[in-house]
Amino acid sequence: MQSVFDIIAEPNRRAILGLLVSAEQSVGEIERHLRIPQPAVSKHLRVLRDAGLVESTVDAQRRLYRLKPEPLEELEAWLAPFRRFWSAHIDALERHLDRMDRPTRTKKKPRRRR
Amino acid sequence: MQSVFDIIAEPNRRAILGLLVSAEQSVGEIERHLRIPQPAVSKHLRVLRDAGLVESTVDAQRRLYRLKPEPLEELEAWLAPFRRFWSAHIDALERHLDRMDRPTRTKKKPRRRR
DNA sequence: GCGCCATATGCCTTGACAGGCATATACCAG
DNA sequence: CTGGTATATGCCTGTCAAGGCATATGGCGC
Numbered sequence: 001m002q003s004v005f006d007i008i009a010e011p012n013r014r015a016i017l018g019l020l021v022s023a024e025q026s027v028g029e030i031e032r033h034l035r036i037p038q039p040a041v042s043k044h045l046r047v048l049r050d051a052g053l054v055e056s057t058v059d060a061q062r063r064l065y066r067l068k069p070e071p072l073e074e075l076e077a078w079l080a081p082f083r084r085f086w087s088a089h090i091d092a093l094e095r096h097l098d099r100m101d102r103p104t105r106t107k108k109k110p111r112r113r114r
Numbered sequence: 115m116q117s118v119f120d121i122i123a124e125p126n127r128r129a130i131l132g133l134l135v136s137a138e139q140s141v142g143e144i145e146r147h148l149r150i151p152q153p154a155v156s157k158h159l160r161v162l163r164d165a166g167l168v169e170s171t172v173d174a175q176r177r178l179y180r181l182k183p184e185p186l187e188e189l190e191a192w193l194a195p196f197r198r199f200w201s202a203h204i205d206a207l208e209r210h211l212d213r214m215d216r217p218t219r220t221k222k223k224p225r226r227r228r
Numbered sequence: 229g230c231g232c233c234a235t236a237t238g239c240c241t242t243g244a245c246a247g248g249c250a251t252a253t254a255c256c257a258g
Numbered sequence: 259c260t261g262g263t264a265t266a267t268g269c270c271t272g273t274c275a276a277g278g279c280a281t282a283t284g285g286c287g288c
Contacts, residue, residue, distance in 0.1 A: 001245075009123040010246080014192065021195045027265055040247065042266050061255045061264045069196045076197065078128065079190060081135045082183045115275075124276080141235055154277065156236050175234045175285050 004071045005078075007051050012036055013044050017067065020054060024066035118185045119192075121165050126150055127158050131181065134168060138180035 001007070008014055015034050019025055027045065031038045045065055048054045052071050056063040115121070122128055129148050133139055141159065145152045159179055162168040166185050170177045 003123075003125075005119075005123045005125075005128070009117075009119045011117075011119075012246090014119070018195070028263095037248075038265070039249080039267080043246080046266080058255095063265065067196070067199065069199045072193065072196050073200055075189070075193060079186065079193065081132070082181070082186050083190065085181065085183045086187055120275095126276090142233095151278075152235070153237080153279080157276080160236080172285095177235065 001047065004051060004053070004074050007047060007053065007071075008075070010044065010047075012040065013048060016041070016044055016048065016065075017053065017069075020065060020067040024064045026059070026062040026064055028062070030065070115161065118165060118167070118188050121161060121167065121185075122189070124158070124161075126154065127162060130155070130158055130162065131167065131183075134179060134181040138178045140173070140176040140178055142176070144179070 008017070012034065016030055019030060019033055025033070027038065027041055030036070030045075031041050034041070036044075045054060045056070049056065049065075053068055054065045055068050056065045058064075122131070126148065130144055133144060133147055139147070141152065141155055144150070144159075145155050148155070150158075159168060159170070163170065163179075167182055168179045169182050170179045172178075
């Protein structure tokens with residue numbers, strides 16, 4: 001359970017991240033929204049925190065979790081080379097591949113993002 | 115093992131897909147490039163094919179596998195909502211969230227529920 | 229036909245991990 | 259302090275998938 005790919009393979013964890021996109025949430029709120037038993041929520045949050053995908057601040061007895069999506073950039077980066085395949089015409093993808101599956105070797109210069 | 119998230123959780127499968135980005139490959143070529151035992155390669159390719167991520171054509175005794183990245187769009191779509199977070203300033207992410215994530219949120223007031 | 233090459237599949241073992249449940253910790257109000 | 263609330267953790271169990279290995283399938287050349 002190291003890579004972000006393993007982390008987001010779990011549907012409940014994806015749901016939690018999805019919830020946190022709009023706003024930070026307490027454990028109880030997550031529990032109620034997703035109808036996941038509280039220990040399970042805490043465990044998933046533990047995994048997400050260890051992976052740096054969320055962080056928590058203390059609010060009385062509650063812990064408020066918020067998104068820290070930087071690790072998802074690894075996913076973004078991995079996905080990038082594939083994006084050019086469907087970016088144009090998805091329906092024509094197959095014949096497109098048949099036709100030119102490897103003459104257009106465009107430069108692989110990694111985009112520097114800021 | 116249905117969702118594309120599970121499929122790409124496996125490092126060898128990601129490597130295979132990465133190989134196929136540049137050109138179609140036979141099983142043997144994949145085996146040699148990635149140094150994965152042949153049965154393992156075939157099994158991963160089976161999973162990828164069932165998920166619609168690759169397709170194969172017959173070339174004599176060989177099977178040439180090529181990429182069919184449409185299912186990765188699901189990944190792309192899931193990732194989209196998070197992209198806005200890091201697209202601007204990752205370093206300023208935290209204060210950004212602090213500022214506008216939740217206007218209605220009570221700061222330290224212990225909310226009694228029910 | 230026979231052997232050879234390339235790929236697929238079946239069986240088995242092992243390890244990881246999610247879920248359930250009980251319990252621990254921590255904090256608050258009175 | 260007491261009781262109640264919020265969250266975390268530990269243990270156990272079932273499941274499921276990856277890896278290893280042997281073997282099956284199928285096309286090729288002779």
